[in-house]
Amino acid sequence: MGITVQNITGNTAMVIWPKMASCADSFYSIMYHPNWNSMLSSYSRKSFQKEERVPASRSSFVVENLTPLTTYILCVTCQSANPSSDQCRVFNTLEKDPASVSNTKKELALGIWLTSSVLLLIIAAILLYGCLHVLCRRRRDRLQGQNRTSKQDHRKARTKSAAYTSEELGRQSQLMQDTRDPGGIQLSTIIENPSACKEPITPTSKSWERVPVTGQCSAIN
Known part of the structure; x- marks a missing residue:
């Protein structure tokens, strides 16, 4: 054939x-x-x-x-x-064929290189994800700590403001009481000793403003 x-x-x-x-x-x-x-x-x-x-x-x-x-x-x-x-x-x-052997070796080396590259990329991706996760967690914790601190400072400021306001109100109340009743001490003394009003009181220059006259004592009695 x-x-x-x-x-x-x-x-x-x-x-x-x-x-x-x-x-x-x-x-x-x-x-x-x-x-x-x-x-x-x-x-x-x-x-x-x-x-x-x-x-x-x-x-x-x-x-x-x-x-x-x-x-x-x-x-x-x-x-x-x-x-x-x-x-x-x-x-x-x-x-x-030597060329075929060389090509086989090249293909084997290329396969090993590709496999190693893929593994390295996977490891790098895992490490990068872990680092980003840790950084995000630290940042979140830091922000939470700052918010907690700011809330505590705000609470302290409110407490101080309330105490200062209460103190100011007390001062103003005391001042108004002193203004309305300048002779409060003398009045209480006269009320406790009503017989003192029966004697005529000769006002002096110093006690004129603070000691009430006889007519006022009778009115109180």
Whole structure:
């Protein structure tokens, strides 16, 4: 049939086949299997591990995800028919490509870096949330303390104001009482000793203003 396998690497291989007239309106089936042993295996479709379907317009296909340093058998048939020996080829994959190893290492390093970055971001977010929570709590406590202090100061100011007002009222009441009854002491003395009013009192220059006359004593009696 003229099937060839080219560009073999550790993980890929390209298979090329001539077009078949019977597959013009159908598809090609590419079957391959690793660790091939012609003495123990048949060419039945059930013996192949993997199968790929390719449109009839194509005459080549790149097989991927192969295992390095492995013997494969690859067959191309029309419409998933059981292949014959002239429709198959045996080939060996090469060692793993150094570029592929380098890419694998780069992908692994990139994955580790991304994972570490995500973990660091999560830890930083947790720490930032904790700091903000502590700051907000301290600020709230400080504001509550200031409000409590201001309330106490306001209460003290009100108490002082009330005491001062009471004292002022007492002073004003005492002053009004003294103004209305300037001779209060003499009147109380006269009331206690009514016989003192019977004697005539000769007012002196000093006691004229404070000692009442005889007529006032009789009025009180």
